[in-house]
Amino acid sequence: MDAGAAIDAVRDRTETERNRLGSDKALVAATDATLETEAVLAAAATRESGLAAVLNGWVDESDGPVAARFETAAAAAAERADRIGAAAGADDGLIDHLERVDGTAERVGAGLVAAPLVADRFYLQVVSFFVNEADEQRADTFREIRRTASALDDGEAALGQLSESERETAAAAATDAITAAYDEYAAALAAMGLDPKPVC
Structure with missing residues (x-):
């Protein structure tokens, strides 16, 4: 399993969760x-x-090289936070999960693969929100934020520094992180009496 295959495996394993995380209930x-x-x-x-x-x-x-990728991704996230320009609240379920991840391969998977995949779905709905609000300036800002937040360049490069068995570990950790994000999403909706599953 090379780096690209590891990312594809995560996408395949989490397709349902990611689709729901990108729904209009996000x-x-x-x-x-x-x-x-x-x-x-x-x-x-x-x-x-x-x-x-x-x-x-x-x-x-x-x-x-792995540390350098964490550093680059951290700087990019901080820059996005500055562009958003709002006060942060309590950590959400994904961040809570990341804080408990240990091991280099696990952190590569959770922080550099799962986080961008979740961000892609989340920011899809943020862009839609501002389009519906007729706030094109913010919609454009969040299109750019989505593009950078969902980029997998750092994840792919870091995966390339790992052994094949470590890439499998990273893929499993990424799957776990996406599941954690989905579990929080589902629990939040359930508390409001809403079903996280799409209504057909």
């Missing part, structure tokens, strides 16, 4: 049904600030 769950601009901005800032802090914490605990 912001309902993330904002506790407060579908207002400030709440959406706070949810986005929370994710980016939390991700930057976690990745920064891993830099000194990792070696060489």
